[in-house]
Amino acid sequence: MPEPNTHEPTFDRLLQVAVEIFAEVGFRDATVREICTRANVNVASVSYYFRSKEVLYEQAIAFAFQEACQLYPPDASFDQSLSPELRLGLVIDGFLHKLLDDSRLGFLNKLIAREIYEPTKALDDIIATVIAPQFKQFEDIIQQILGTPIDKLTMQRCITSIFGQCLMFKHSRSIIDRLYPELIADALAIQATAQHITQFSLNALLPLKKSLQESA
Amino acid sequence: MPEPNTHEPTFDRLLQVAVEIFAEVGFRDATVREICTRANVNVASVSYYFRSKEVLYEQAIAFAFQEACQLYPPDASFDQSLSPELRLGLVIDGFLHKLLDDSRLGFLNKLIAREIYEPTKALDDIIATVIAPQFKQFEDIIQQILGTPIDKLTMQRCITSIFGQCLMFKHSRSIIDRLYPELIADALAIQATAQHITQFSLNALLPLKKSLQESA
C-alpha cells in the first residue's frame, strides 16, 4: 500500500504540508527541509515550484483561505433573521473552536493568529480579506444589540474586548494549559467557555445601551 | 565624551542590553552578536560570563524582575482599604501601560508576554512568581466585587476574560496599529482604553452577582 500522499502531484502535496507546518510552528521556525521531508519531496522542489520559502508561505495562506471558504460556507451567524445576541454566540463559538481545533478546520485561523503576533508581508492582505470583515460583523452585531448608534472609539474598544477574550486561548495557550486546562479540555468545555465569553460580553454591552438612553 | 556604557562593567552592560533585545525580538530572533555589538563587547563575552545564550536569557529575566521590583514597589492596587472596583481599575491601568510603554518600565512585562506566546524553560518560573500571583489578585478582587463565593470554572473564565482583553494590546498589536491606532495613540488614550476594559469587565461581572443571589 503506497503512501496516500504519493499519488497527488508534488505541487499539491507541498502546499498541503506547508499549510500544516506553517500553522504549527510559524513562518520562521518552519524549515523547508521539514516541509519537504513530510511531503516526500526533494528540498529543491520549493525553489522549483515556488520561487522561495516566502512565496510558498503566501501561497499556503491563499490555499488555506480557499480551502476554508469551501469547507465551511457562510455561517449561520450571518443569518439576519436570528437575534443579534444569538449570532454573537455563534460567531464566538465558531471562532473559538477553529482556534483550538487541531484538524484541517483550524489551519487558516492558526495561520492568521500567528500572522497577527508576528506579522509578515502577508498580514495586510489578511486584514483586508478576513479580519476587517470579521470586525465589521462584530460591529454590526453590537450595533443591533445596542439599537442606537454608539461612539466610534467605544465601538472599537468593545470589538477589541470580545476579540481579545477569544484570542487569549490561542496566544496565551501556555497559560491556559498550565493554570486552567479544564477550560478547553474537550469540545464541550470549549463550548461552555465560548458561552461564557458571549454572556460576559453581552452583560458588558447592555449597560452601554442604558447609559445612552439615559443621556438622551 | 566616552559612551556611557563603557564605564559599567562588561557583565552589567551585557545584562542590560540583553533585557532590551530579548524584550524587543524574543529569545529566538535575538542574536548574541547583536547583543554584544550594542553592548560594546566581544562576542565571546557571553560564553565567558554566562555559559550560553540560554543562561544569559534566564539571567536577563531575573535581572528585569529585580529591576521591576525596586522600580515600582507594591502598587496602590494592593491597598485593601480601597474599593475592589477601584483596585481593578488600577491593576488594569498599570498592566496596560507597562505592556505598551517602551521605556525600561515595560521590559519585564514584554519579556513575560513573549514567554507566554512562545514558552521556554523559563515560563514555569515566571508563572509561579508573576502570573499566578497576578491571577490571584484578580481572583481576590473579583471575589470581593461579587461578595459571595463563585463557581471555580466561572472564576477562571472571568480572570481569563479580563487578562485577555489586556494582552490583546500586546499580542495583537499589529491589528491595533492598523485598524484602531487611536486606542493607544498616547498615554491619555491608553488610560481611556484601560478605563473601558475596567468598566466593560465590571459590567460583565455584576450580573453574576445578581444571578447568584436570585438562585439562593
Next chain:
DNA sequence: ACTTGTTTTAAACAACCGTTTAAAACAAGT
C-alpha cells in the same frame, strides 16, 4: 529509437547562528 521538454535528485553553496579557541592585553601582588 530518438529528440525535447519537464520533473526529480544528490550534492554543494553561501550566509548566519551559538560557541570555542588560543593568544594578547590587562591588573595586582610581590
Next chain:
DNA sequence: ACTTGTTTTAAACGGTTGTTTAAAACAAGT
C-alpha cells in the same frame, strides 16, 4: 620588573538555514 590570574580579543569551528546547481530520470511526440 616579574609573576599570576583575570579579562578581552580576533579568528575559527561545527551546525543549520534557504537556495542553487548540474546531472539523472522521466514523459511525450514523432
